[in-house]
Amino acid sequence: MDLNSIKIATRNNAQKIWLVRADGGHYFDHFRSGSLISIKHLDQFYNYEISGSEMPTGEMIEQLILRKENFRSVSKGDTTPRLNAKGRRAFNQILHFKDDIKKGDLIVSLNDYRLVVGICTSSEAFFSNDPISFMNDEGQSEDSSLPHTLRKKVKWGPVVKRSLAEGVMRAPLRCQQTISRLDDYWKELYSLIYPFYTDGEYFYFSNFLGTKTEVGGKIVGRLFSNLADVEQIFAELLSSKLTDADVNRIFEGDLDEDVLYSLTTKAFFRSPGGITSKLPIPGGISEELALKGMALLFMIFTGLITVDAAANELPHSDTNSVYNSSGMIEERTLNPTNTKNVDRMLGQLVNENSAQIKKIKKRQQSTKVKQKLKLSVPDFDTSVLEVEGAIEVTKVVGK
Incomplete structure (x- = not known):
């Protein structure tokens, strides 16, 4: 994809x-x-x-x-x-x-x-x-x-x-x-028509369950848990490089749920059917970085793209960013509001943390959940809505 x-x-x-x-x-x-x-x-x-x-x-x-x-x-x-x-x-x-x-x-x-x-x-x-x-x-x-x-x-x-x-x-x-x-x-x-959308305050992710068989409660529960983890993982990625201890903490659930698990979900699935998830857009970083970063993680942790494929699609840079504990990104040479630079930062985040992201994905059983539920995202030609209707869009990679 x-x-x-x-x-x-x-x-x-x-x-x-x-x-x-x-x-x-x-x-x-x-x-x-x-x-x-x-x-x-x-x-x-x-x-x-x-x-x-x-x-x-x-x-x-x-x-x-x-x-x-x-x-x-x-x-x-x-x-x-x-x-x-x-x-x-x-x-x-x-x-x-x-x-x-x-x-x-x-x-x-x-x-x-x-x-x-x-x-x-x-x-x-x-x-x-x-x-x-x-x-x-x-x-x-x-x-x-x-x-x-x-x-x-x-x-x-x-x-x-x-x-x-x-x-x-x-x-x-x-x-x-x-x-x-x-x-x-x-x-x-x-x-129905966009995989991701925003109103400037919240970020929404829409995916579709394609299976026509009865849906197992444990599989659905795992999907919802994986979706909820995105907010916490993104915050951890911005604050520091992921460690094994960080990965363990994600699955041990010892973090304050009121602060780090604000994702809500509306499920309309009837095997098949749709699920829409909503997250507040985090402050302290550029909105473009927040939207692209969370979209990328949603794609990875629902099994829609592999970590290696994501890393290959994102640009690489030898320039390093400095991450501090507040989640703010202090760029040495890059302007974080520039799309190309945002994509470089995402590439850096994925490449530097690919091993830990793979561990999370494996423990989440993301690929198996995706296969069992036949997960997909809306995939339509919406260009007329943007050209004629002034709906602004950005891409997960690129503009």
Whole structure:
């Protein structure tokens, strides 16, 4: 596994996340093939081929809805018609689509089997009744109608199995509304498509259990223990060179758990399924070093990469760093905020401590745990989310 292809994503707090599906996901393939999203709500009240393609304002849309008897009500003693509950739902869905979904927002759509993540590429909605082209089994293009005329452009990225998404996002994905907000579920969404991600305060690691057989409690317990050890091991690596005594202390559990074991885990696995772990980002060192270092250790101690392979991928340097007991790194010649220098420091950490790291990994039985549970990490082409959606990423090795 190439460490320079493993991404650490940073949450863009200004980016909204929307779930958009039409007729329960019936037009999922139309959305993907046509690079768009669409809804039918305005078509009930406005025909652009008759009235013109200029987008009506919110006030105009409300008046159009009020013309339909089933969408309005009149309070006793008041002659002014108002939108009833059905009318308000239609009105709000149209305005969400037309005005609230903006260029750069994350868009999620799904059907019964798959979920896709993309980026809205235009804030302006438009009218169209153009059919959508598909490739048939013979590789020939066929056109299929999409009856919804209110549309926005989207560039689609990763496609995930719905069964995996249900594990972490069951409630919001079963919402009956055509358009809904998923901002509060950003961590769950990121866990489906990125192996590592951060909000600037916490660091998250997402991995997947691929086994379809019953999961042994001892194996799962060992996995959770190995994940929890990463925080302590990283702190020890920064403070001094690892010794046999340090290794023994890790497994004897004689360290203050409240201080050195703050990792928490959400397990969504149902054999197969996902696990997401969370750690606070340590202070006193550059954030890039902290994120890369913890990501590297998570990969090693879940058996996803060997110590030797990690050492070979990391750059080597004859320049030594000085480590003091506070965990601060005092560089003699290197600037720790520079990516290349951070990678050199990680290379130094792994090479100088490779023997002890191997001992830890052997005692953790990391390779056996990985094989038994068939552990993996999300591996998708997310480049469109970063290019079009301004999601910043760094690599475990490189930038």
